[in-house]
């Protein structure tokens with residue numbers, strides 16, 4: 001699998017600057033077979049399996065509209081932030097910056113594995129339990145987040 005990038009202008013919740021819609025936000029994804037820049041309106045050649053291989057699955061969508069929680073980095077202040085990438089009928093419908101809250105987390109079908117870093121920061125505990133990644137990380141992270 002190749003490295004592609006989601007690209008979008010995103011407002012940083014830390015410094016307030018708006019990013020350029022290019023790879024400087026470092027929204028890497030392994031979704032596409034060939035390296036691509038993936039912007040709103042694009043419909044890469046992918047299947048539900050592509051999402052399951054590239055992201056942690058929170059819940060499998062039963063329709064064609066669903067969201068990914070994707071990490072991005074602010075090119076101005078370097079803070080690590082979150083974006084919601086929404087697919088509708090296999091095309092990218094929107095890419096928006098979001099706060100990591102319970103409401104946000106509950107909307108996501110697929111989650112960037114960088115979430116483990118937020119997990120450790122929010123809960124103060126290791127992502128590992130008995131040498132394996134915690135199976136209950138989502139519930140435990142959720143309990144530490146603000147409602148909205």
Ligand SMILES: [Zn+2]
Nearest residue numbers: 012015074077
């Ligand atoms: Zn910033």
